[in-house]
Amino acid sequence: MAPMVSKEQTFKVVEICAGAGGQGLGLEKAGFEHELAVEIDSYACQTLALNRQSWKIAQGDVADRSVWKPEIYAGVDLLAGGVPCPPFSIAGKQLGAGDERDLFAWAVQTAVEIRPRALLLENVRGLSMPRFAAYRQHVLDSLADAGYVGQWRLLQASDFGVPQLRPRFVLVALRDKDAPYFAWPEAQGDPGTVGDALRGLMEENGWEHADEWAQLASGIAPTIVGGSKKHGGADLGPTRAKRAWADMFVDGLGIANEAPAMKDPHPEEKKPKLTVEMVKRLQGWDPADKWELAGRKTAQYRQVGNAFPPPMAEAVGRAIHDALSQKEEKTDLGLLKVEHDGVYRALREADGYVSFEALRNRVKPALDPAKLEQHVANLSKDFHIDFIYPAQGGVEIRLGSFRAFTGQDDHERHAAFATRSARSRIS
Template identity: 65%
Template sequence: MFEVVEICAGAGGQAIGLERAGFEHALAVELDGFACETLRQNRPDWKVVQGDVADRNLWTPADYEGVALLAGGVPCPPFSIAGKQLGASDERDLFAWAVELCINEVKPRALLLENVRGLSMPRFAAYRQHVLDRLASAGYVGDWRLLHASSFGVAQLRPRFVLVALKEEDASYFRWPEQSSLQRTVGETLRDLMGANGWPHVDAWVQLANDIAPTLVGGSKKHGGADLGPTRAKRAWRELGVDGLGVANEAPGPDHPHPDIKLPKLTVQMVARLQGWDDAWGWRLAGRKTAQYRQVGNAFPPPLAEAVGRSIMRALEHADEPHDMPELASPTLHDPVYRVLKEAEEFLTPSAILGRLTVPYDAIKLERRIAHLSRDFDIEMKETKSGPAYRLGEFKAFIGQPDHERHDVFANRAGRSRIS
C-alpha cells in the first residue's frame, strides 16, 4: 500500500489524481471549510483535518514518518506574476516550510509540491537553489519541471511549476510523464453542457470557442464573487465566446441570443470540466456557487496530478529500468551567485564574486542578482577599501520558527483571511 499525506489539499483536484494513480490517503489537511466539507462528503473514509497546516496543535507530522508520498499545492501568491512576488518575505509562503517538513519529520520516500509558473522565473533562482540544496542534504534528488495542463488532456493552458523529489535509491527510476501534443478546445469540451438546456446556437458557439482556455483564476475571499479573472483574462475569454463577468447558475436556454449578440457564461460544472474533472466521478462540491467556483478554480487539474502521480508510483515500484541521474553527480545549478556566497564564509566584494563564478556575469547583472537575493535572504554588507562586500545570511522564509511573524498575522482574523 502506498499512502500519501496531502497538505493544502483544497477541494480534491490533486487528491483525485493521486488516488487514480494508486495512492491511498492517510491524511488530508486543508484550511478552507467548504473544501474540507467537499473532501469529507466525497471520501467519508479519509481523515480530513481542517485548519492551518503549520499549526502544531492540529496534527503531528511525525505520526506519518516514512509515508510513501508527501504532496501539496501550497499558497501561490508569494510567487504569482500577478502579485508582488515577495517570495520568502511573504507570510503566506509555505513552500520552504513543506520542504523542511519533508526532510525533518515526515521523511517520505517522495515529495510532490506544485505552484504557479512565477516560481520558475529568474527572480526565484536562489529560492529554488536553496530548496534543492536542502533536499540534497537529506539524501533526496529533486527536480523542477514546468508542466501545462493542456498537454495532459485538459482544455486549459494552466501552467504549473512542479517539484518532485525522491530518495536516492528511488530517484533513478523516476521519469517525468510524457506530454501530448493533442489539445482539446473549450468548444468540444463543453458542447454538451452548453447545449443542455436547448440553446439553438450552441454549434455556432462551439466554432467560436475553438481554442484552449486561459488559466482559470480561483480568486480570494477578499475580492467579490466568482468571475473568470482580471481584465486581460476576461478579454481572452471573450475571444472564446465566453462572458467572464461572473459565473452562471445554469446553461443558456432556448431563448438565449446568438453569441454574436450576447455571450454565455460558464457554470461551475463547466469550470470543473475545464479543470479536468470527469462527470462520471460524481464529485460533489460543498457550498454555494461562489464557494464552489473558488474550490474548482484554485485546484490542481486531476489529469495532471494523475500523470505526475503515476510517474512517482512507477519510480517507487522500480517498474522501469533505472537511468543516469546527472543530479546525483552534479546538482542542478539555478543560481551561481547564491552558490558562491553560500560556499564563502567571508565577505566578498563584487570583483571577488565575479572571479569565482564559472558562468558569464557582469557587474550590472551581479548587482541585480544580489538585489533579488536580498528579498529571500538576509544579505550582510560592509564597506571595505575596495567598496561594498557581501555575505549570505539567513533564509527569510517561514520554516516553522515559533517567533515568525506569520503566527501573529494568522492569529488576526483579517490576516487569516489574507493567508487563505
C-alpha cells in the same frame, strides 16, 4: 465510492493544502491512498468529506501543530500539496520568502524532518522566474543535504488532456535510491477545445445554438483564475483573460447559475456565461467521478479556481509511483542535479565574507558588476545578506539565514496570522 485503480502496489500519501481534491483525486487514480488530507478552507474540507468519507481530514492552518502532527506520518511514501500561490504570483507582488503566506519552504523543511520517500509540490509559473532562482536553489540544496534529488519542471495542463492554458511549476523530490527511476510524464496529445468539452453542458436546457457556439469556441481556455478570496465574487479573471474568453464567445464577467435556456440568443448576439460545472470540466474533472462541491456558487468557484487539474496530478503521480516501484531505471542520477543560481551557490559555499570581485570570479559564466549587484539585491528579498566595508575600500558580503517561514517559533508569520483579516487572505 473511490474509482478503481490498477492492481499495482498502493502507496500512502499525506496531502497538505489539499483544497477541493483536484490533486488528491489525481493521486488516487495514480495508485496513492490518503493517510491524511490537511486544508484550512471549511468549504473545501466539506467537499473532501462529501466525496471521500474514508479520508482522514484535518481542518486548519497546516503549519499549526494543533491541527496535525507531522512526525506521526514519518516515512510516509509521499508528501504532496499545492501550497499558497500569492508569494510567487506574477499578478501579485512576488514577495517570496517575505510573504507570510509562503508555505513552500515550510513544506520542504517538513519533508526533510519526516523523510517521506517522495515529495510533490505544485505552484504558479511565477516561481520559475529568475527572481526566485536562489529560492529554488536553496530548496534543492536543502533536499540534497537530506539525501534527496529534487527537480523542478514547468508543466502545461493542455499537455494532459485539459483544454486550458494552465502552467504549473512542479517540484518532485525523491530519495537517492528512487530518483533514477523517475522521469517526467510526456505530453498526452490534443486536449480538444472549450467547445468540445462544454457542448453537452451548454445544451443541458435545450439551447438551440449550442452546436454553433461549440464551433465558435474553437480554442483552449486561458488560465482559470478567481480562486483567491480577495477577488470578491466569481468571474473569469482580469481584463486580458476576459478578452480571451470573449474571443471564444464566453462572457467572463460572472458565473451563471445554469446553462442557457432553449430560446436564449445566438452567441454572436449575446455571449453565454459558464456555470461552475463547466469551469470544473475545464479544470479537468471527469464527470464519471461525480465529484460534488460544497457551498454556494462563489465558494464552489473558488475551490475550482484553486485546484490542480486531476489529469495533471495523475500523470505526475504515476511517474512518482513508477519511481517508488523502481520499475525501470530511466535517468542518470547526475543529470537530475541542475543548478539554478550560481551566485547563491557560491555564497553558500564561501567561508565567511566574499568581495564582489571574488564572487564574480567564482560564478561561471561571470556576471558584469551591475548585474551582480542586482542579483545580490534580489537575493536579499529572500535571504538575510550581511555587508561589511573594509578599510581598504570596496564591500564584502556574506549569505545569512533564509527569510522564509520553516516552522520557527519566533517568525513574524505567527503575529500576522493572529488576526482574522490576515487568515482570510490565505488563498
